[in-house]
Amino acid sequence: MTDAAVTLTGISKRYGAVVANDSVDLVLRRGSVHAVMGENGAGKSTLMSILFGLTEPDAGTIEVGGVERRFRGPADAIAAGLGMVHQHFRLFDSMSVAENVVYGAEPTRGALLDRRAAAERVRELSDRYGLGLDPDANVGRLSAGVRQRVEIVKALHREAEILILDEPSAVLTPDEVTSLFSVIRRAADAGTTVVLVTHKIQEVLAISDEVTVLRAGRVSGRFATAEVTGPQLIEAMTGRDVVPVSNAGARELGGIALSVDRATVVEQGITRLDDVSLTVRTGEIVGVAGVSGNGQHELVEAVLGAVALTSGTVEIAGTDVSSLDVRRRRLAGLAVIPEDRRGEGTAVTMTTAENITAGHHRSAPISGSGLAKGWLKRRAQREEATRLMADYDVRAESDQSLVGALSGGNAQKVVVARELSHGAPVLIAEQPTQGVDVGAIESIHTRLLEYRDAGRAVLLVSHEITELQALADRVVVLFAGRLVAEFSRAEATTARIGAAMTGGVTSGSGDAPEGRTA
Ligand SMILES: Nc1ncnc2c1ncn2[C@@H]1O[C@H](COP(=O)(O)OP(=O)(O)OP(=O)(O)O)[C@@H](O)[C@H]1O
Ligand SMILES: [Mg+2]
Known part of the structure; x- marks a missing residue:
């Protein structure tokens, strides 16, 4: 028997017509680093949210340390020893590192937050895992890599034995990734179980012990990392070969x-x-x-x-x-694909159609005139949106899905499609x-x-x-x-x-x- 820290069995989750997870089985061995891969919209974040108690599955069971659990919310998952670093950071910019770390699980003295104890705790964890965090720094001013480490310390502070990292490296520089990986290794060596969602094959090969690949909500491959190659992982994810594109050289430079x-x-x-x-x-x-x-x-x-x-x-x-x-x-x-797709790039509470066509409304054919203006505009907008979504392979239930409900990679494609289509x-x-x-x-x-x-x-x-x-x-x-x-x-x-x-x-x-x- 393997020493399973977590066993997910038969997990299914549907959103309207979209089957986000379809009878997924996943076993995380204690002290291992388990990578979860898959195309955009394959269901990785959904599975992680279910494991962390953020989303209730339609079917399936979760066992932690051999005991079946039903999480009614993240607090239950945290109590069971889980910690999660989300695909999009959830820190408070106006608070310090220490305040963010202890938020929701504060050391108190009387009714007051014990700032000194909080700072001390951050310093201790930071030293133990080689994170180099300043407890008093203001989070709003930190780079993505440092924010990431704050999120990790936040999970470690709550004594997480199982650490869920959903695309932790997407916003990091290569150096930051290297330092993140040494933190992950140290945690795993100390017995923490780590599950890591990533799109980067080199990262999977470098850091993980095992890999599970999802495709359209189902498990399409399970591998021991030592026995798998990059092309095999790509095949399991996409069902085809992916040939890297390369610049054949600029044709003709203009002004x-x-x-x-x-x-x-x-x-x-x-x-x-x-x-x-x-x-x-x-x-x-x-x-x-x-x-x-x-x-x-x-x-x-x-x-x-x-x-x-x-x-x-x-x-x-x-x-x-x-x-x-x-x-x-x-x-x-000027057109711009911004680094921060949630802040500057999209309006998460608006539909995919509205987001993907935003900024086009000044030009034909989306703007109409006269009495039929509003209706014409809306119909033209939806047609344009449908065309762009097909062109850029934006996978959503419909053009009326809110951007906030799209998977991370599909939201990125919305921004890219919109900005490139301005010409x-x-x-x-x-x-x-x-x-x-x-x-x-x-x-x-x-x-x-x-x-x-x-x-x-x-x-x-x-x-x-x-x-x-x-x-x-x-x-x-x-x-x-x-x-x-x-x-x-x-x-x-x-x-x-x-x-x-x-x-x-x-x-x-x-x-x-x-x-x-x-
Ligand atoms: N709250 C929601 N409401 C409606 N649909 C949702 C919701 N959350 C996820 N989905 C849909 O479920 C599917 C799986 O999404 P999920 O975010 O799990 O994908 P992912 O594998 O994490 O993708 P990515 O690599 O792009 O982050 C997608 O089609 C997505 O649009
Ligand atoms: Mg995701």
């Missing part, structure tokens, strides 16, 4: 479509973006590499108009937009494939290359060096807010990009930061 000239952003005395100049021509994809927090997000926000430039200018399609707001910049010819001369794509499955990554990559080949300009910001190498015609590297290196497609090796990302300058064009004076 400058996006020009950022000596852009500087200073916020509360901190220089986030430091005298950055770059151009993107029509017919070109320029990749931006950098360790998270080195100015790439500020660069995106500065082009979009979400933060004000302290100095410098931005031109889109020949118009100086430096003093325009976001809406006017979009009208000037704007300049596209900014920030982590465009986060949370999408292997097949959808290749399809989005193909779309981005087609977008360029249609004579448009793309600025691609990605944590994944392989994604930059697959798509970009040129790669620039940001470090400490400065543009420290630029590489042609041929020069853009992992070693060179990696060195520049950590401040060692080996620019292909000899463009050293010291050479730039303010």
Whole structure:
């Protein structure tokens, strides 16, 4: 007999016509790392929510440590020794790390939160697992990787023996993933059972002991990691081969479509973006590499108009937009796939049809006129939405499903479909494939290359060096807010990009930061 920490048997869950889980069996061995894989919408998050007591299954049983349990809510699951880090963070930005960790399970002195005890507890857990957390830091100011660690400490604080991680690495940089994995290993070695949802095959092979693959709600494969290969996992997930897309080279460069000239952003005395100049021509994809927090997000926000430039200018399609707001910049010819699809990217309480066509309403055929306006608009909007959903393989029950009810990867596809379909001369794509499955990554990559080949300009910001190498015609590297290196497609090796990302300058064009004076 294996030592099962958790046994799920015959779990089924249906949402309307969608069968999210169909008689799923899953056994998690104590002290093991168990990966759960599957395409977008395959039912991974649903299964994890059921295990954590957030969703009630229609059928099936949950055993924890050999005892059958019925969870009426997460509190029951926590009491049974489970902890969960969600696909989307659930932290309070205005509170400190320590306050977030103990929230709902506070050490108290009398009726008051014992801040000192809370901070002490965070420090102790942080040391034990090598997390490097500052208990007093304000969560709103932390990077995705650090927030993730706060979520993990939160689960560990509640003495979780079974840790559920739903796509913990989707928003992390490669370095953050490495440190997350060492935390996972330490926890498993100490006897914690870890279940990890991810789309990344290298991660599964690197960290897990066992893998379960879901396809359309059913288990389509069970493997010991040591005995499985990447192609076998892809086959189990998709039922086919997935061939990586690669840039065959830009056809013909046109004029400058996006020009950022000596852009500087200073916020509360901190220089986030430091005298950055770059151009993107029509017919070109320029990749931006950098360790998270080195100015790439500020660069995106500065082009979009979400933060004000302290100095410098931005031109889109020949118009100086430096003093325009976001809406006017979009009208000037800008489309944006933002990093934060739930905050900036979608309105979760609106339908998929409304989200996927948002911003199109100013143009025909969606806007009508006269008495029939409202009705015509709605019908045209639904037709357009249905077409885009089919085109981009957005899997939802219908175009009227709320975006908040879509699986994470399908919500991402909604954003990508909407932004690409504007046909704007300049596209900014920030982590465009986060949370999408292997097949959808290749399809989005193909779309981005087609977008360029249609004579448009793309600025691609990605944590994944392989994604930059697959798509970009040129790669620039940001470090400490400065543009420290630029590489042609041929020069853009992992070693060179990696060195520049950590401040060692080996620019292909000899463009050293010291050479730039303010
Ligand atoms: N609250 C809900 N209401 C309606 N449908 C839902 C709800 N939650 C999930 N679904 C549907 O159930 C299916 C499985 O979704 P789930 O989120 O479990 O997928 P997933 O495997 O986690 O996908 P991803 O990799 O994109 O995160 C999807 O079709 C989704 O739209
Ligand atoms: Mg999910």
